[in-house]
Amino acid sequence: MSINERLYACASLAGPLVDGNLGHADANAFHGLLTFEAAEFAQRISLVPGWSTMSVLDLIIGLVKEDHSDLAARFAVSRWTKRKVAYDDECASWKAAAIEKGDDWRGRPMSSAQRFLIADTARLLEIEIPEAMNRGEAADWLDRNGAHLLYNKKG
Structure with a gap:
């Protein structure tokens, strides 16, 4: 994959997160969220009020914003x-x-x-x-x- 293709892929994939007000300062917390195993993730999201009717995008953005420090530490x-x-x-x-x-x-x-x-x-x-x-x-x-x-x- 060329550098331009990679940049385009990164922008395309991350665009909805950026549009949802996640920025560079949230990157480590977002990556911390990605370290969860599926069962841990399911348990974590079940604690969010209204989780079952939220879009996955809103759920991810909410978790990153809410648990920013914990998720960033998890990623570190x-x-x-x-x-x-x-x-x-x-x-x-x-x-x-x-x-x-x-x-x-x-x-x-x-x-x-x-x-x-x-x-x-x-x-x-x-x-x-x-x-x-x-x-x-x-x-x-x-x-x-x-x-x-x-x-x-x-x-």
């Missing part, structure tokens, strides 16, 4: 969880590959991703950014300091 947790799972999978894959390939990677120059993660971690922990490390030393430093802090359950 959902998004974090997906990223955490992807990060854990990537770490496991990398560690498995590292075992197969041996320790040759450790002497290579630090990767740019490691450099940025070390800088962010040091700033968050309010410690000095270490200098002149190779890839293995950087990996060890990151492990010792609990990085990636965003996905560290202790952090």
Whole structure:
């Protein structure tokens, strides 16, 4: 799908929501609503007075407006969880590959991703950014300091 086709599809699909007074500020809450399983959604809408005679569009807009903060928080947790799972999978894959390939990677120059993660971690922990490390030393430093802090359950 081209970028123009995607933009047209987004505008076409979201148009009724925008016409119903949902805007950019409501996006996270709307996406939070989309994280419900069908049974949860049915239970939630059954609490809305007059739900059975409302259009689905009015029901969705009403829920987003009424439960804005809760739905936005739900989406934030959902998004974090997906990223955490992807990060854990990537770490496991990398560690498995590292075992197969041996320790040759450790002497290579630090990767740019490691450099940025070390800088962010040091700033968050309010410690000095270490200098002149190779890839293995950087990996060890990151492990010792609990990085990636965003996905560290202790952090």
